[in-house]
Amino acid sequence: MRIDIITVHPELLESPFQHSIMKRAQEKGLLEVHIQDLRRFGLGRHLQVDDYQYGGGAGMVMMVEPLANCIEGLLQERHYDEVIYMTPDGQRLEQPLANRLSMKENLLIISGHYKGIDERIREHFVTMEVSIGDYVLSGGELPAAVLVDAIGRLLPGVLGDETSALFDSFQDGLLSPPVYTRPEDFHGWKVPDVLLGGNFKKIEEWRHEQALKRTRERRPGLLEDE
């Protein structure tokens, strides 16, 4: 899968894909992330990318022309399955959306800044608008990194154990059960006996019970949706 991200702050998107699982996904050739610096398409001597909004009001708006030129250049190279604008008024990112997007070949993500982007970009290029939750962040870069991580880890072959994404919280509609590692006893805080017993069927039953209990206590809504 190839993902392009348009941004005025490319430095904000450097680190998130250079470590851990996203790094491995790229090294294995399963994921390509290309950061597109919108400033290269800025207008005039100052490479301007934002301007005051028509009608007045506080806050700058990202201009239509630099964005359109950047997007059109990319569209000449390849077709994008979705052109996604990261915005708090978009569709909320949940696991099923990440699952769906992980099946695509090429995604183009636009990280907005300031008051947002000129509406004409949304009308003429954007096919999907995504929010990562009901709170406001100062730009779309961190949300774009969240979206790419949520998608990237689902690509076949990215996770060491191919099945492990299947057992994530939310994939089966339940939160994850507690986990433990060595030592068995730390200051008298014990690992549950069932996990030490080696009875795999009992262990699976316990994990399922714990997942249900945790979901009932913390996120009862997840059980009602079914």
Ligand code: 6GU
């Ligand atoms: Cl996608 N962008 C911004 N700026 N804030 C957000 C968001 C996106 N999702 C939640 N808050």
